[in-house]
Amino acid sequence: MVRLYETNERQVTSFVTRNNGSQDDAEDMLQEALVILWERVRAGRYEHTSKISTFVFAMVKNMWLRRIARSKREVASDMQNDPTPSNEKSVLDDMIETEEAAAVSIALNSLGDPCRQLLLLYYWEELSMDDIAVQMGFANADTVKSKKYQCKKALEKLLRGSE
């Protein structure tokens, strides 16, 4: 991933900075794109139809332009109260979802291992119960199922406690 980053850095930085972005924005976009690529490859959803650098740049471009469009809508809604089209999420919904996800992420990190690792393997890397059992050294898939339920309850308790 480091090599991919270094290979695409110049092109991505050039694009983002030419489109009202900063160096930090460019770095953030590129890292986000590489992470998404990693997720797709891991989940078997990546189809190699073009060069990887082409794919990464296209992803960065889409994400950055969407971010710009969203920020424009935020400004517009602040100023003019334009109604959002019914098929799109409102800016407010987006913000709420983002905040809730961030809260879960913080709670997850504070859970500590093995719950944090188990929930990440299951929900983020989408490994099967059997694979998680092997990776984490559990006896079998049923043990993982039971442990996952307990960890989820602990996470919900943390979230309710923070509300």
Place this chain on the structure above:
Amino acid sequence: MAEGRSIHWTDDDELLSKFVLHQLPESEEDTLSSHLITCGKCRHAINEETTIVAGARLAGRAALKEQLRLRLSESEQRVAASPMRKPAGYQVLWTQIASVAAVVTILIAVGVYNNWFISNSWNKSTPQEQVAQKQEPPTPESGNMESKESPPEKLLGKDMDQPIGSAEQDHFDNRRVKRTEIQKQKTSEDKRIVHEKSATSITVEPAANAGAVADEGKAEKELQMIDEADVLESQTFWVEGHVIQDALEKSQGMLSVTPRDQVSSVRKGETNAKKDDHQVSKSGNDIAMPTISLNQEPSSSLPAAFQYRQDRQGTIQTLIENNDSAIQMTLYLDSPIADSELRSAKIHVINTDSLVLNLPSQRIGLRLPPALQSQINTKAKQVK
């Protein structure tokens, strides 16, 4: 809302997670989704699970980004520590250019070497040979350019696709006559080339000399001997056998097969001692056959070059090997046949360049290449 407990499928933690992660079959997902329209409790459970998934992904991505940043900073520190080191992209570019340049240089060098080598070897041949080579490229019929594994069409000529059977025998004979005429036309030209070559070989390689004497009266015999010597050097032939749909009207000159898949040779005037009482061919040809040994191999073991030929319907690639004691014929079959079938195989010699292999389940026509015909004739003479 009075709903039974069983329909709140979101109580099943695993099912709930799989639904949110889209790991269920589409039909099942649709069925479960239809319940959500009317059940607020389950919708709430779905929303909570979705938030957990989003939070987990956010945490996972953040962790991965952090790892990436750490590795990037390590990489930058390494670059800073070695000031002469160029950025990775720059290195990659120069490496690519250097490798391309190296490949191009090698190709040019090989081309120059080949060009020089070929031109030098061309200059070494005699002026007469140069003229002969320019005028008439050597053909398989001349027997001079035979190689061990020549493709069948080179050996057999253009009409290999013709099935061999009783209905085709006249057509077959006509072709044979035509080919004989063409061969006669070429023979004079070929003999001149062979004679010139033999003259060269006599002076340069006396060991290869088949006792040739520069005597005009014996020139033809000498050429024939040299032809046979050249032909006998080839030991392996690929022949394309064709499955014959129509049965032969009459079996003539049938040879029986002895145990261990051996085909016994038949000499002129001899009859087979087997029970079936096969008769020698009455075609009027003195066609004598040496011992032929019949084997089978799976078509999957064919060399790649012949695999595609086997795919043509009704063709069976056959390898004919000329050993000291016998001629070995190996059939490459898509499905194996019983050993008893092989043992009971019979060969029907149609004429000097074609034969039919009769198996209980099928008949296979084989067109023998001229070089092999010569070998068979030579062996047959030796057998006599």
